[in-house]
Amino acid sequence: MLPTENAVGPGRTATALGPWVDALLATVVTLLVMTALAALGLWLAGAGDLPGSALPAVVAATVLMAVGVPVQLTGGAAFLAEAHGGLSALPLSVTLLGALTLARLFLRPLRLRAVARPGELAGRAARTAVLWLALLLLLRVPAHRSFTISTGDPLADSLGSAFDAAPTVGFRTGLLPTVGLGLLWLAVVLLLTLVTARGAPLPPTLLRYRAAVRPAAHAVLTLLLCAVALGLLAGLVSATMDGHPRETLAVVLLALPNLAWLALGLGFGASWHGSAGGDLGLPMPQLLTDVLRTSDGRDVTLDLGALTAQDGRAWLLAVLVGLLLLLTGLGAALHSPPGLPLWRYAAQLAGALAFAMLLIGLGTRISAEVGLSLLGFDAAGGGVRLDPRLLLAVPLAAGWGALAGLLGELAARRLRRDTSATRT
Structure with missing residues (x-):
C-alpha cells in the first residue's frame, strides 16, 4: 500500500499545484x-538622464499607472521650495501589451x-488575482523615489544651491488605489x-x-487592434522622416493606443476637452499639443474640426474610420448565426461599439499637473488635462455601430448568396 500512496501523493500534489503554476506564469x-516595454519607451523619452539613477523607479511607477494606479508627486527643498502635483494617465501601449499577454496565458491551459x-x-x-496583487505590491517598493530636479530658472537653481536646498521631487502610489x-x-x-476570444471556454x-x-465583441476588438x-x-x-526618431518611438512604445483610439473616436465625431500648459515632458505629438495649448490656459475642444484647422489632412480620419466600421460590420455579420432579423445585427454591434x-x-x-514654488514664487510647472465628452461619444458610437451592423449584414447576405450560387 505504501508505494501506491507515494505514487498517488505526488500526482495529487502536481494536480493541485498546476493551476497555481499557470497563474504564476501568467502574472510574472x-x-x-x-x-x-515601459523601460524601453522611457529610455527613448530621455528618462535615463534623470538624476540619481531614477529610471527603475520611473519604470515601476509607469507600470503601475498602466493598470490604472494614479501617481502622486511630492517634494520640496527645506523651507525654500515645495513641489506638488499628480499624474493620472494610462500609458496604453503598456496596458494593451499586458492585457494581451495575460489573456493569452490565462486561456492557454x-x-x-x-x-x-x-x-x-x-x-x-482568484489564483491569478492573488499573485497579481502580490506582484503589484512588490512593485510599489521601487516606485517610491525622490530625486533632485532643476527648476528651469537659473536664479532659482542658484538660490537652492546656495542654501543647500536643491529642490527634489518624489512620487508615490497609495496602497488602496494599488489594490x-x-x-x-x-x-x-x-x-x-x-467575452471576445473565440476559443475561450x-x-x-x-x-x-x-x-x-x-x-x-470580437469584431470590435479587431477594429481596435487594426x-x-x-x-x-x-x-x-514618422520616425524615419520627422528628424526626431527617439521622441517618436517613445510615443509609440508608451502611448500608441492612446493616440490611435483617440483618432478613432474623433473619426466617429466624438470630442474631448482640455488644455496644456508648461512642459511636463509627456510624450505627446506636436499636433495634439498645438490644439490643446493656449496662451491663457483655458479649455479648448479637441475634435476633428480642431485637428483639421491645424492640419488639413486630418479630415481623412473620417474616411478611414468609415471604411474600418464597414469592415467591422461585415466581420461581425459573417461570424454571427445567419437568418437573424436585421435589427439584431445592428443592436449587437451598437452595444459592443x-x-x-x-x-x-x-x-x-x-490629468497631469506639476508645480514647484520657491520662496513663494512659482518657479516651474505645467499641466495637461484631457477629458472625453462621453454623453456625446457613447451615443455616437452606438449609432455608427448600428449602421455598420446593418450594412455589414446586408453585405454578408450578398456574399452568402454569391457563394451558394458559385457552389451550385
Missing part, C-alpha cells in the same frame, strides 16, 4: 513584458476546451477575454449567449 510574464465549470474559472481567476484599481484592471481584462449556462455577444496597427505603421514612417467607446474615453483621459 505579464509584468515582465510590461516592464520591458483551457485552449482545447469549449466548456469550463464556473468553479474552475472562478478558481483560476483596488489593480484588481479592477485584472477583472476587466479577464472578463473581456472571456464558457460555463454551460452562458453558452446560449455566446452567439449573441461574441461575434460583435487602429493600433495602422498607428504603428504611421509612427514608424458603445461599450468600446466608453473604455476609449476612460482610457484616454489625462
